[in-house]
Amino acid sequence: MSAPIVVAGASMAGLRAAEQLRAAGWDGPVTLVGDEPHMPYNRPPLSKEVLAGKAPFESLALRPRASVADAEWRLGTRVTAADLGRRTVELDDGTVLPYGGLVVATGMRPRRLHCPGPLAGRHTVRTLADARGLRDALTRPGVRVVVVGAGFIGCEVAATAVALGAAEVTVVDPLPLPMVVPLGELLAEALLRRHEQRGVRFALGTGVTAFEGDEHVTGVVLADGRVLSADVVVESVGSVANTEWLEGNGLDLTDGVLTDEHLRVGGRPDVVAVGDVARFPNARYDGVPRRVEHWSIPADTAKHAAGAIAAHLAGTEVALAPFAPLPTFWSDQHDFRVQSFGAPALGRDDVRVLEGDLDGDVLAGYHTGGRLVGVVALGGRAAAAAAARYRAELLKQPTLTA
Numbered sequence: 001m002s003a004p005i006v007v008a009g010a011s012m013a014g015l016r017a018a019e020q021l022r023a024a025g026w027d028g029p030v031t032l033v034g035d036e037p038h039m040p041y042n043r044p045p046l047s048k049e050v051l052a053g054k055a056p057f058e059s060l061a062l063r064p065r066a067s068v069a070d071a072e073w074r075l076g077t078r079v080t081a082a083d084l085g086r087r088t089v090e091l092d093d094g095t096v097l098p099y100g101g102l103v104v105a106t107g108m109r110p111r112r113l114h115c116p117g118p119l120a121g122r123h124t125v126r127t128l129a130d131a132r133g134l135r136d137a138l139t140r141p142g143v144r145v146v147v148v149g150a151g152f153i154g155c156e157v158a159a160t161a162v163a164l165g166a167a168e169v170t171v172v173d174p175l176p177l178p179m180v181v182p183l184g185e186l187l188a189e190a191l192l193r194r195h196e197q198r199g200v201r202f203a204l205g206t207g208v209t210a211f212e213g214d215e216h217v218t219g220v221v222l223a224d225g226r227v228l229s230a231d232v233v234v235e236s237v238g239s240v241a242n243t244e245w246l247e248g249n250g251l252d253l254t255d256g257v258l259t260d261e262h263l264r265v266g267g268r269p270d271v272v273a274v275g276d277v278a279r280f281p282n283a284r285y286d287g288v289p290r291r292v293e294h295w296s297i298p299a300d301t302a303k304h305a306a307g308a309i310a311a312h313l314a315g316t317e318v319a320l321a322p323f324a325p326l327p328t329f330w331s332d333q334h335d336f337r338v339q340s341f342g343a344p345a346l347g348r349d350d351v352r353v354l355e356g357d358l359d360g361d362v363l364a365g366y367h368t369g370g371r372l373v374g375v376v377a378l379g380g381r382a383a384a385a386a387a388a389r390y391r392a393e394l395l396k397q398p399t400l401t402a
């Protein structure tokens, strides 16, 4: 029997890769190794519906396709090392697994703040266990919440905390506006106004220097000297790639795993990376390798990478077009949605309102050299639908050169 394709990381990207390997014709063994004790589950509701108690934790489960019913799942097991020369991975139970192909799908973990002060009362949101712990903390009466980081997860958690009846919710960020990096100033200002109107306070342009409290956090000390009272702190200050297990193989692990235009790693046709951890060049844009933490990316990367590795293992190398996904992203906050198609961050210096107005439903276009590279809607269902109508136009745009 042929050596298995080992999928390191048994979450969304890992599951989609296993399914796409079957779709691409790989009928040999597939082994998924994941350090969480659960079968793959959906992460977006962890900061929204599930955190708010509007959907049960059980609703998160992703249902594997029948094609992977024969896959071997090694859950609660960590991959600790890989030897790409010998084609083996080592697990934390001491097993050394030989592989015929390797899929890197180990995703990200939350970055932590290394400031003085107690740890108790400080939360992150990445896993089921995180969301359970945070929900327990947020549902205590009269709770004062400080969210550190005004990115999409920070904004979502702040909105959910308000919905749960928190006494105070303050978002802190050294940047001047929430979500300003992906959205640019125009929409970030509109987002700020919407949050403030719904009860979220902001301390922007300043960072956190320390946490107050003996055993449990009671306050957050800001760089500008202010101290915010807090019973619950949520740290949403970015993420760190889970790539330590790949060290020693001469790979570029600067920010995730660097891949080529077919998601292959280190020039090896038998190793691919998928999902949040993959830093890939997108042929649709400037070809600069970037990681993309969007829900659409696990499925897109899995399809392309599985095609590449399955063809190699079958000895039928086919001329694949370079990977060129159209990134898609949404974020639900309060009673509105941020819906994005394309790469707005590349065009945030030239943002034009395409439809609506900034205080209601609005659709903005993001341009580079006069060319539309992304659209973002802010508002209700109609705004999100308007953004979706630009999908075809974004797909038709010629690629940008580096």
Ligand SMILES: Cc1cc2nc3c(=O)[nH]c(=O)nc-3n(C[C@H](O)[C@H](O)[C@H](O)COP(=O)(O)OP(=O)(O)OC[C@H]3O[C@@H](n4cnc5c(N)ncnc54)[C@H](O)[C@@H]3O)c2cc1C
Pocket: 008, 009, 010, 011, 012, 013, 014, 033, 034, 035, 036, 042, 043, 044, 045, 046, 047, 077, 078, 079, 080, 105, 106, 107, 108, 109, 125, 126, 127, 153, 242, 245, 274, 275, 276, 277, 292, 293, 294, 295, 296, 297, 298, 328, 329, 330, 331, 332
């Ligand atoms: C709270 C939250 C809300 C989100 N909301 C949205 C949203 O609204 N819209 C949107 O577009 N995107 C959203 N996202 C992003 C989206 O969920 C991610 O892009 C997606 O989950 C990435 O999947 P992944 O499988 O690549 O990585 P992960 O889901 O991180 O999976 C990696 C898996 O590998 C495991 N692992 C790590 N190291 C090892 C190891 N050494 N050995 C074995 N296993 C290992 C990890 O524990 C994990 O189970 C959200 C993400 C989070 C966390």
